[in-house]
Amino acid sequence: MNNIDFFHGVVFSRIIDNSPNHIEKYGGNNSFYIINNKTSIYIKYSQKRISPWTFSFAKTHIEEINKVKNGFENIFIVLVCNDNGICCLNYQEFCTVISVESNDFPKWIKARRQKGEKYAVTGSDGKLTYKIGDSDFPQKIY
Amino acid sequence: MNNIDFFHGVVFSRIIDNSPNHIEKYGGNNSFYIINNKTSIYIKYSQKRISPWTFSFAKTHIEEINKVKNGFENIFIVLVCNDNGICCLNYQEFCTVISVESNDFPKWIKARRQKGEKYAVTGSDGKLTYKIGDSDFPQKIY
Known part of the structure; x- marks a missing residue:
């Protein structure tokens, strides 16, 4: 089994352990899933052992995210x-x-993220003024 | 995140990548899940690096499996x-x-399991006369 199965899997575990859900892959892409026929999620993972974790987005990723976003109520x-x-x-x-x-x-x-704190998030084009908690997921997507 | 999230997760990945599914936890136990409201699965994992992988079953596990089995069409x-x-x-x-x-x-x-072969399965009370393929899952549960 591949790392992607484990890293996508841990997302499903967190979702399912929180509440019953209908989950399906979306399209031919390996990273999009649809939750309860209305919310889309795009999963990326980093195998770096310690903070910070970096996720790169190619042009095709951005295009796919925008395309999927238009088809569903929400995308996360x-x-x-x-x-x-x-x-x-x-x-x-x-x-x-x-x-x-x-x-x-x-x-x-x-x-x-420092131990016991939430994630500070920056990107190539800006930064969030507040932090994101690990425990916000999966409640945040409902 | 804990190992159990990753090892249960890889099962969900295999199920979801195969077809859309409704998945939910069952009861207070951490190891039972219900697929599409009719099939129950009981997940165990071994972190041993190489074959053979051993899974132990306490009396409470057997009792729970039998109890859940009676409530659903199938248990795997x-x-x-x-x-x-x-x-x-x-x-x-x-x-x-x-x-x-x-x-x-x-x-x-x-x-x-030897490389490229299926799993030979033995237990404390008997053995299977045929082997079980990794690729049998998840089709087997439908």
């Missing part, structure tokens, strides 16, 4: 920080740290 | 062999290798 960007935790961004937060309109690539998001 | 015992693969037994196969009626504890199941 789910960043799996190895076994440390999950940093989940809604689309507005995503657009705060990454400009989906500018053409400077590669774009990236960095999640930084 | 899903044995996660670290990152090697998944050995999924139906209830009849489970009862072939473990006598659910005898009172000798602890009971165990051992899955042994």
